[in-house]
Amino acid sequence: MSQSFTPISSLGEFGLIDRMQSRLADIPRSENLIVGIGDDAAVYRAGDTKLHVVTTDVLIEGVHFDRTFIPTSYLGWKAIAVNVSDVVAMNAKPLYATVSAGLPRNFSVEMMDGLYDGMAEACKAYGMELVGGDTSTAHALYLSITVIGEVDEKDVVFRRGANVGDYLCLSGDVGGAYAGLKVLLDQREQLENMGDSYEPDLEAFQYVIRRQLRPKARLDVIEGLKKAGVRPTSMIDVSDGVASEVHHIGLRSGVGATVRVPAVPFDPETRAVADQFMDDVDAYALFGGEDYELLFTVAPEDVQAIDDMEGVSVIGTIEEAAKGVRAYSPDTGLMPLHPAGYQHFDGPPQTDYETNDGEEGPSFGDTEFSGDGA
Numbered sequence: 001m002s003q004s005f006t007p008i009s010s011l012g013e014f015g016l017i018d019r020m021q022s023r024l025a026d027i028p029r030s031e032n033l034i035v036g037i038g039d040d041a042a043v044y045r046a047g048d049t050k051l052h053v054v055t056t057d058v059l060i061e062g063v064h065f066d067r068t069f070i071p072t073s074y075l076g077w078k079a080i081a082v083n084v085s086d087v088v089a090m091n092a093k094p095l096y097a098t099v100s101a102g103l104p105r106n107f108s109v110e111m112m113d114g115l116y117d118g119m120a121e122a123c124k125a126y127g128m129e130l131v132g133g134d135t136s137t138a139h140a141l142y143l144s145i146t147v148i149g150e151v152d153e154k155d156v157v158f159r160r161g162a163n164v165g166d167y168l169c170l171s172g173d174v175g176g177a178y179a180g181l182k183v184l185l186d187q188r189e190q191l192e193n194m195g196d197s198y199e200p201d202l203e204a205f206q207y208v209i210r211r212q213l214r215p216k217a218r219l220d221v222i223e224g225l226k227k228a229g230v231r232p233t234s235m236i237d238v239s240d241g242v243a244s245e246v247h248h249i250g251l252r253s254g255v256g257a258t259v260r261v262p263a264v265p266f267d268p269e270t271r272a273v274a275d276q277f278m279d280d281v282d283a284y285a286l287f288g289g290e291d292y293e294l295l296f297t298v299a300p301e302d303v304q305a306i307d308d309m310e311g312v313s314v315i316g317t318i319e320e321a322a323k324g325v326r327a328y329s330p331d332t333g334l335m336p337l338h339p340a341g342y343q344h345f346d347g348p349p350q351t352d353y354e355t356n357d358g359e360e361g362p363s364f365g366d367t368e369f370s371g372d373g374a
């Protein structure tokens with residue numbers, strides 16, 4: 001017997017997706033397919049001028065969330081919102097969702113009500129319908145959500161359209177979801193150490209905890225851009241951290257970029273958390289994941305319109321590919337910006353619970369099939 005066994009973790013996230021793609025390469029490709037694997041969502045022609053976009057995500061207990069700190073209604077909301085975020089990153093509007101749920105035996109009817117109430121609330125907020133799914137028993141709570149959206153062909157935005165000279169823009173603020181996770185993990189540790197005598201203090205950090213547990217998809221931002229007459233040249237949602245997403249745009253567009261670190265916005269509460277843990281708040285903002293803001297590029301003639309928009313920041317510029325992805329700050333000057341951390345940091349903040357528990361090795365928690373990043 002010489003059957004070989006290669007652990008899947010040896011591939012890394014990008015290697016895993018490449019490997020899957022190579023196994024699927026023989027499937028005849030429809031001429032109506034515009035983008036398959038490699039963006040936030042797949043895009044196909046659905047009429048003369050309409051495109052549909054489709055994305056799917058799983059949330060697994062113990063990998064993506066910890067049921068001890070997320071109320072089931074928030075989990076339901078988040079499961080829909082993170083998929084809507086990928087649809088919005090194509091400049092598309094979400095229409096329909098299907099939900100498959102694996103429910104553990106200890107899951108109560110009340111928890112299930114909360115879960116589906118949260119999903120209903122998100123569907124209402126994003127103007128979409130939940131049209132089907134499947135349920136099964138499972139060893140841990142498992143949710144798989146698919147969202148289909150629609151966009152006019154003239155409006156669709158991919159990761160691949162950034163041009164040298166474009167400006168790099170970001171909606172909202174970043175680093176908050178990571179700060180929220182830090183607070184929650186810290187509270188859990190204190191609870192474990194001190195037992196019943198411990199009283200959790202979450203009052204001071206409501207904003208960042210909400211950023212972690214109940215993120216918003218920025219449908220309002222693409223609506224605002226449309227109103228302002230701006231069509232981004234490329235776009236991605238911030239699920240893995242700003243630095244990582246800039247690399248995705250660079251890779252797909254064949255460009256480099258410089259991120260101006262002081263221009264990357266974070267909330268004062270995010271700073272307070274970083275200060276409390278004696279961390280660098282810029283690392284939270286650049287490498288913290290799960291903020292679900294939109295990172296996009298605009299042509300130089302559109303930058304004035306962006307400056308006039310509230311809640312959107314210009315954080316850098318697109319440059320030749322040979323320059324790579326760099327960060328600039330007055331303190332450090334220009335330096336390479338790695339997808340998951342500056343070289344002089346000990347390592348990137350990890351938003352994966354497994355990794356936070358000290359386990360080694362790459363995680364596939366955010367691998368998605370319709371994109372090459374979550």
Ligand SMILES: [Mg+2]
Binds near residue numbers: 086089236374
């Ligand atoms: Mg995405």
